[in-house]
Amino acid sequence: MNTVPHALSARTWREYGYLWVALLLAPFGLAYxxxxxxxxxxxxxxxxxxxxxxxxxxxxxxxxxxxxxLARSALGVDVDAPPAFVRPRGFWRSLAAMLFDGTGWRALLFLFVTFPLTIFSFVVSTTFLAVGLGGITYWTWWWSLPLQGFPGGARERGFSIQNGHWYWVANTPPRIALVALGGLVFLLVWPFLTHGLTSLHRGLVRGLLGPTSGSIRVAALRASRAAAVEDADARLRRIERDLHDGTQARLVAVAMQLGEAREQLAAGGDPALAADLLDTAHASTKEALTELREIARGIHPPALDDGLAVALETLAARAPLPVTVDVDASVDDAVLAPAVRSIAYFTVAELLTNVAKHARATGAYVLVDRPDTATLRLRVRDDGRGGAVVVTGGTDGERTGLAGLVERIASVDGTFHLSSPEGGPTVVDVTLPTSTRA
Structure with a gap:
């Protein structure tokens, strides 16, 4: 697209074409x-x-x-569509949502405001274009104008200006050249004038037909809530699968071993065989209990019952690399929603797991504080090789890795910021609201 408009540029004629189409739509839009x-x-x-x-x-x-x-194709302004209308449940709520739909009313205001603006823009732009073209071609058709009468009985043909007894007629070569020069000036001004007028339309399209910051935030929250629901559903399916394929199968085997040992003892069989069966069942029971603890830890870490600081210290102690945890005294578990504490714990756990697996770091540092009363801030820093990125993925609706963290954090209206240049260090800053209530 050209940066400087001129009469022969495609942009100028697209903008002028926009005024034509807008003029045709304006009466119908105003009526609506x-x-x-x-x-x-x-x-x-x-x-x-x-x-x-x-x-x-x-x-x-x-x-x-x-x-x-129309603005996208003719004016080159690309405005995102507002979030789609979501009809709430209930008769009265649905009626109120329709009647007070902000996007619809802003579009109606656009139709009302652009009606006079379109007429003004079209008339002014067309006038400058017509005068310009008429002026530079005046020398070819001035002789076809009808004769006009002037004071003193003079009769001449041509473009004229009259004021009382004074008159001026463009019918000589110098005067014809002057009219042509005037037409050229009008043609040179016309593209800039048209561009300025259509810029007003661009501003209205951006201001009234695009999404508002509030609607963008609501749509993002709705999407993050949907992702959180999908993530929770995937976790439930994984827990069910782990219980069914692992723990349940192991407990069934324990029951069969105990039954066989009981039959051996009741029938007066080999006591050594019965003892072996009981030992095997005992070992399988302990393994099943270990699996159940691991599954329960994935749902709610027991260490969180003693507070977020204790849970993070426990997590750091289990990490395969040195981790320093610094929890500020301002972090009070009493003001943190349980969901926020859980998300904070799993966020740090996932980040430390990534550090251990991918960063080639010699240590990590975890900082937890509250910059204000409504915000919990987490910072995880490592001295690894850097280059970490958020990669979307996952199967069966399950979010994993940093992408899963981003969606889980967004589900409570938190923020996630990653800084990981090549060569390190990698720093992740996460903010969470202390309460999940809107």
Missing amino acids: ALLVPSLGAGLLVTVVGLFLVGGLVLGGRGWGSAHRG
């Missing part, structure tokens, strides 16, 4: 925008009729989509 409040006033006493009004408000989203597409 005025229909919604007028129809709403007439149907205010009804209930079912308000659903029609709500449908028209949502229809404003369609107008917004059409104008975003």
Whole structure:
């Protein structure tokens, strides 16, 4: 795209074409925008009729989509679509959501505001273009103009300016050249003028037809909540699979061994064989208990019952490399939601696991503090080789690694920041709200 507009550039003609199309759509858009409040006033006493009004408000989203597409193709402005409308459950909640849909009303405001702006822009731009083209071609058609009468009985043909008894007619070579020069000036100004007028339309498209910061945040939270639900479902399926394929099978084997030992003893069989069966069942029971503890630890670490600081110290003690844990005195478990403590624990555990597996580090440092009363901050730093990145992936809906951390943290409206240049160090900063309540 050219940076400086001129009369022969494709950008200028696309912008001028946008004004033409916008002019054709403007009356219909204005009629639609005025229909919604007028129809709403007439149907205010009804209930079912308000659903029609709500449908028209949502229809404003369609107008917004059409104008975003037009602006994208003709003006080169790419505006993201607002989040899709989500109909809540319940009759009254659904009706209220339709009637007060902010995206729809902003689109209706766009239709109302752009009507006079489109007419003004089109008229001004077309006038400059017409005057410019007429001026530079004046020398080819001025002679075809009709004769005009002037004071003193003079009759001449050509473009004229008259003020009382004074008049000026462009019918001589110098004057014709002056008109052509004026037309050239108009043509040189026309692209800049058109670009300035369409810039006003660009601003309105960005301001009224794009997503608001609030709607982006709500959509991101909705997506993170959905990811958290999928992650929880995947964890439940994994726990069920571990119990079914591991612990349950082992306990079934224990039951069979105990039954066989009982039969041996009841039938007066070999006591040594019965003792071997009991020893095997005893060992299998202890292994099953170990597996159950591991599964329970994956659901809720027992160390968290003694506080986040104790849990992190225990985690650091089990790490395969030296880990220093520094928990600030401001971190009070009483003000931290249980879900936040659990996410904080599993976040540090996942990060330390990554350090041990991939970083080739000689040690790690964990800092936990509260920069303010509503925020818990975690920092995990290692002296490894760096180069860590967040890679999305996972199968069967299960999120793993850093990507899983990002989604789990986002599910409670937290933030995740990774700094890992080649050669290290790798620093991960995580902030979590102290409460999960909105």
